[in-house]
Amino acid sequence: MRSGPHIGLLYPTRDCGEDDFLALAAKLDPGLVVDFAYVPWGEKIGRLEDLDPAGKHEAVRELGEPDRLAAARFGERPDVVSWACSSCSFTRGLEGAREQARVLGERLGVPASSTSLAFLGALAHLDVGRIALASVYHRDTTASFAGFLAEAGVTTVHSVSADAPSDRALAAWDRDRITELATAADHADAEALLIPETALHTTPLLEDLETALGKPVLTATAVTLWDASRALGTPPTQPHLGELFATR
Template identity: 60%
Template sequence: MIGLLYPTRDCAEDDFTALAGCLDARPGVEFAYVPWARRTVDRENVQTAVRELSEPDRLVRTAATFTTSPRVVSWACSSCSFLDGVAVAKTQTDALTDALGVPASSTSLAFLAAARQLGLERVALASVYAPDITDAFAAFLAEEDIATVHAVSADAGSDRDLAAWDSDRIRGLVDSAASSDAQAVLVPETALHTAPLLAELENRAGKPVLTATQVTLWHCLTLLGRPAAGPGLGTLFAHPH
């Protein structure tokens, strides 16, 4: 079973389960919800709120609530795992591994692993975030020698707002990030429903499109030594690696 720590209930959990159901490995997925430290998050305090949510002790306490012991766990939130760089992201996953005794990842570390798997050195970012958060993701990638050659920042609303985005808005976001200099387009947001669009997005972009849901599940299965594949699920799942 894959254990996913998730920030907000009833957003895009169904995107993970839909994608898992299309994979030949058919992994089981369970969610545990990391409680926000504050009732409201606005533009002025978003980075503070994200850092509070991502505290290793908070993640570990939440991971203890899984009803089934996971074989691998991931902090399935992009901004919460890249905001302060690679070392902090690894601190989060190290704490989970120490507490649970199983491999641990996060969405942001999964993006790095997927980029290494595909040999990516130059990417475009289709970001839903404000520009400063997009810049933080670019800096995170740069730590691992992955250059951002183009980025768009939708400066969108909350994760609940993003979960309500329809397919046309997601297509438009990825289209706007198109760059001939990039080897792939990255879509770092686990509240978007991207699973049904993976093949179409790649066809439109003419290159791999890596989404948060996709890389999170891919890396969990990779850590388990159970590489998975599925038709129409993009380059990363085109065949077992």
């Protein structure tokens, strides 16, 4: 028998970062029930690792097409749904991300958002306007996310781009590699650090990263669950998971 809000996550690639979402959901108060539905990549894409940067950019834009998202189905209708993919939401720009959420909400009949919109909600909640960006993407895709943030009035003061080959490769990154990326991206003028990738396993690092950098660290997994819960009026709290979850 389930207990707590039922969060439906649309997810791009099976068996990548789902366990990190579940680990975080189990730590929160109130606890969250998380289900996944998968959005199929386009038939012409092939192996993501084999695409050049321009091809990857077009692939994630195609995957984020609103009607494609709305065709995904959950076994049981969730209380709220979120498109749990950073790049597949921000590469369409701010209005494109809002359109994804609007279509999802209308088709499923529940509140809807995305990881990219969740970042904006978390930044507003913390009153942060200047950020550093620890990006796993190619520099062009990193620039696309910085542009998305700029549309919402958020300034990126520094960024790094790891240019990882795929989300499946990122799911295998360990603590040291994630920490190295975050440390390289940090900047004294940034009020918070963003790590926009839902395949990374960041939940065990939230407190340690914030302690080391001395500022909020917002990960894709954390903001997605926080934002989905907030849409239902029950923003979760929990100590030792960073500033975002410290208080309602």
